[in-house]
Amino acid sequence: MTAQTPSTGGAAVRFAYWVPNVSGGLVISRIEQRTGWDVAYNQELARIAERSGFDYALSQIRFTAGYGADNQHEPMAFSQALLAATSRLKVIAALLPGPWNPAVAAKQVATISHIAGGRIAVNVVSGWFRGEFAAIGEHWLDHDERYRRSEEFIRALRGIWSEDSFSFRGDFYRFADYTMRPKPLGPAPEIFQGGSSRAARDMAARVSDWYFTNGNTPEGLAAQADDLRARAAEQGRSVRVGINAFAVVRDTEAEARAVVDDIVAQADGDAVRAFGHEAKNAGHASPEGKGNWADSTFADLVQYNDGFRSNLIGTPRQVAERIVALKRAGADLILLGFLHFQEEVEYFGRHVIPLVRELEAAAPLAVAAE
Structure with missing residues (x-):
């Protein structure tokens, strides 16, 4: 059910967290991270997040060790453990076209939908790490071709979930009178x-329900969101926007900034540079040279989805105000990473989310006073 801003009736910003189903936490740093990647830790984290007002959990996809992530749990199977531990939280399982065939993915998601009362969604990842594809024997496509394949993957998922005798003839996937039952519980799983x-936003405008972007300023986010929504409107569609952010919330801004400084100071430089090399190659590979990570600095890459750029670093009041600024810029969802997940998710739910709701409720009064 969509959360509502108390006094306005408008949709409230939603909150998601990165599932640490990959070892090493959410920063490539030697700093202490009281975060576990095992099943028991993550099940308790999911219960804490659900109690704390989070709507979604996003499980990560990695096939090979590296960049501080020496161990990885497969996201589709891992998501079921989180769903079993909760009753409201929706889990977004990452899928990577190439290793996954849409028929297999559609069947997995439909079954999980029945097990968990419809609380499963998918994040279709087009792929950025060429070495990973080589390691598992998957063919590597050029940048825009990867997005073309992902678009066909999504069209196939939607067709399989909604039609009997589904037929599709694409460049990457083909189906002939395929019927899969049972279908997922309605409404259809979010994608x-x-x-x-450019290719990513155009694909989202045509086929996706949600578009995730790396961390950014409100101004940078607004440019992306406005462009995306204009393209989607041309297709007669609407797409919601989620932005990545790494939250460091402390009693004072100085304390929070000191934590970030310490994370960067203790960064695993070799791992950050190796990750940056691969990530920047992926970003520059887009025809316009502006894909993810194309302009990321060393500090941006320490939190490997540019999470520091969203600036959710400070006191609960400061962070709440910055979240509302991101919402005004076009964010419907804030996707969060933390240093010490269990304790910081609980703190965020107790001290930040209530302030966000207060600020959302007061927004009409603020506009009237301007």
């Missing part, structure tokens, strides 16, 4: 995707 390139 998320990410990317900052």
Whole structure:
């Protein structure tokens, strides 16, 4: 059910967190991170997040070790453990076209939908790490071709979930009178995707429900969101927007800034540079050279989805105000990473989310006073 801003009736900003189903936490740093990647830790984290007002959890997809992530749990299977531990939280499972065939993915998601009362969504990841594809024997496509494949993947998922005798003839996937039953519980599972390139936004405008972008300023986010929504309107569609952010909330802004400084100071430089090399190659590979990470600095890459750029670093009041600024710029959802997940998710739910709701409720009064 869509959350509502108390006094206005408008949709309230939603909150999601990155599931640490990959070891090493959400920063490539040697700093202490009281975060576990095991099942028991993550099940308790999911219960805490659900109690704390989070709507979604996003499980990560990695196939090979590296960049501080030596261990990885497969996201579709792992998501079921989180769903079993909760009753309201929706889990977004990452899928990577290439390793996954849409028929297999559609069947997995439909089954999980019945097990968990419809609380499963998918994040279709087009792929950025060429070495990973080579390691598992998957063919590597050029940048825009990867998005073309992802678009066909999504069209196939939607067709399989909604039609009997589904037929599709694309360049990457083909189906002939395919009927899958049971279908997922309605409404259909939400489909998320990410990317900052022209191809990514155009694909989202045509086929996705949600568009994820890396961390950014309100001004940078507004430019992306406005462009996306204009393209979607041309298709007679609407697309919601989620933005990545790494939250460091402390009693004073100085304390919060000191934590970020310490994270960067203790960064695993070799791992950050190796990740940056691959990530920047992926970003520059788009025809316009503006994909994810194309302009990321060393500090941006320490939190590997530019999470520091969203500036959710400070006191609960400061962070709440910055979240509302991101909402005004076009964000419907804030996707969060933390240093010490269990304790910081609980703190965020107790001290930040209520302030966000207060500020949302007061927004009409603020506009009237201007």
